Amino acid sequence: MRKIDPERQRAKRRQIIEAAGTCFARRGFHATTTAEICAAAGMSPGNLFHYFDSKNAIIEAIVEEERRDTAAYFAELGTAPDPFDALLGFLDVVMALAADETYSRLTLEIAAEAMRNPAIGALTAANDAETRAAIAALLRAAMTHGRVDADLDPEQAATWIAALIDGVFSRLAVDPSFAPEREKPMLRLIVSRFLSSRRPV
Amino acid sequence: MRKIDPERQRAKRRQIIEAAGTCFARRGFHATTTAEICAAAGMSPGNLFHYFDSKNAIIEAIVEEERRDTAAYFAELGTAPDPFDALLGFLDVVMALAADETYSRLTLEIAAEAMRNPAIGALTAANDAETRAAIAALLRAAMTHGRVDADLDPEQAATWIAALIDGVFSRLAVDPSFAPEREKPMLRLIVSRFLSSRRPV
Structure with a gap:
């Protein structure tokens, strides 16, 4: 009997997720074939199906991985000395991800798939709710530091x-023509003005 | 020979576009069959194909109609005495449309289709560019009235x-949980604060 090595299993799953993500970003989720994912991951269909029984299972794993990454990121931000600066830093990270063509195309593919596929829809909605809750927590902390208009509802502001x-x-x-790296300062400006405690004219 | 009545032709096209839009919003563009559109429009396939030779041609007509509606709307706003108020009024209209489930689902369907279908992609990109140009024109006018921060770039602000x-x-x-009608004041607040000439803290 072959011994199962959990570390090696995780590495293989990771390899498939990476390869599939690149394929989905390039050709779209529906147009991508399992054969293309196998070729990109450098493995046989038998080997691939040992880890994931369908393309759907792979896209679900991609969304799940995104959730874990986001949770880990916000867990770290939770200990930041200045929560408002931490929020602006998060916006810079979002813009850097948006500037990564594979990441942004995959994000748009997943959003389109979430509309058609209820399982993916439920997973992306759960990710979104977690992200909003994490932003709201940063906003509440920034309010106690006096950096954010305390008249705003943190959940509602996080939604926006x-x-x-x-x-x-x-x-x-x-x-x-939209260039995320160039637009970083503008996103910071919009969010800073929105959250600032001074009333508009 | 049957006489062609252009008014009647337009009414028929309009009837098909309405029926197809409702079908696409309810079932998705790809899942909708021509037979369903015929049933919803109350006409035979032969009659339908006389006006549109494919589902693609119908969705293109929907996007084209949206372009004309938007252009007519902004042409009227161009004569508004207070361009800043006109912009805020436009945001209210957007939120009212977002609250209309058929409209919002159809918008999301078209956005998803634009990613896969280059012809639809080109049409939606052209609509978007026209809308941004119209918003930028309102912003420039509002700047001359002193209602918008003159340090902002109107095109960039319109993009955001x-x-x-x-x-x-x-x-x-x-x-x-997102309710567009309830969120109207918040969109006004965000855009007002963003455009306001006072600097953030």
């Missing part, structure tokens, strides 16, 4: 910051 | 307002 982030990825789909 | 609007529709896809 999430909307702005969604909007960045939509821009990439529709407007070829 | 477009991103916020995209974000509203993405929220509807991912967050069942």
Whole structure:
């Protein structure tokens, strides 16, 4: 009997997820064949199906991995000395990810698939709720530091910051002139003005 | 020979576009069959194909109609006495459209289709560019009235307002608790603070 090495299993799964993500980003989820994923991952279909029984299972794993990465990122931000600066730093990270063509195309593919596929829809909705809760926690902390308008509802404000982030990825789909790296300061400005405690004219 | 009545032709096309839009919103563009569109429009396949030779041609007509509606709307706003108020009024209209489930689902379907179908992609990109140009024109006018921070670049600010609007529709896809009618004042607040000439802390 072959011994199972959990570390090696994880590495193989990771290798498939990476290869599949690149394929989905390049050709779209539906147009990508299992054979293409196998070729990109450098493994046989038998080997691939040992880890994932369908393309759906792979895209679910990609969304799940995104959730873990985001949770780990926000867990670290939770200990930041200045929660408002931490929030602005998060926005820079979002823009850097948006500038990564594979990441942004895969994000748009997953969003499109989430509309058609209820399982993917439920997973992305859960990720989104977790991200909003993490942003709201940063906003509450920034309010106690006096950096954010205490009259705002943290959950509602977090929802709108999430909307702005969604909007960045939509821009990439529709407007070829939108350059996320160049737009970093503008996102910081919009969110800073929105959260600032001074009332508009 | 049958006489062609252009008015009747337009009414028929309009009837098909309405019926197809409702079908696409309910079942998705790809899942909708021509037979379903015929049933919804109350006409035979032969009659339908007389007006549109494919589902693609119908979705292209929907996007084209959206372009004309938007252009007519902004042409009217161009004569508004207070361009800043006109912009805020436009945001209210966007939120009212977002609250219309058929409209918002159809918008998301078209966005997903634009990613896969280059012809639809080109049409939606052209609509988006026109909308951004119209918002930028309002912003320039509002700057001359002193209602908008003159240090902002009108085109860039318009791009970010477009991103916020995209974000509203993405929220509807991912967050069942997002209620556009209730969020109207918040979108006004965010855009007002963003455009306000006072610097953030």
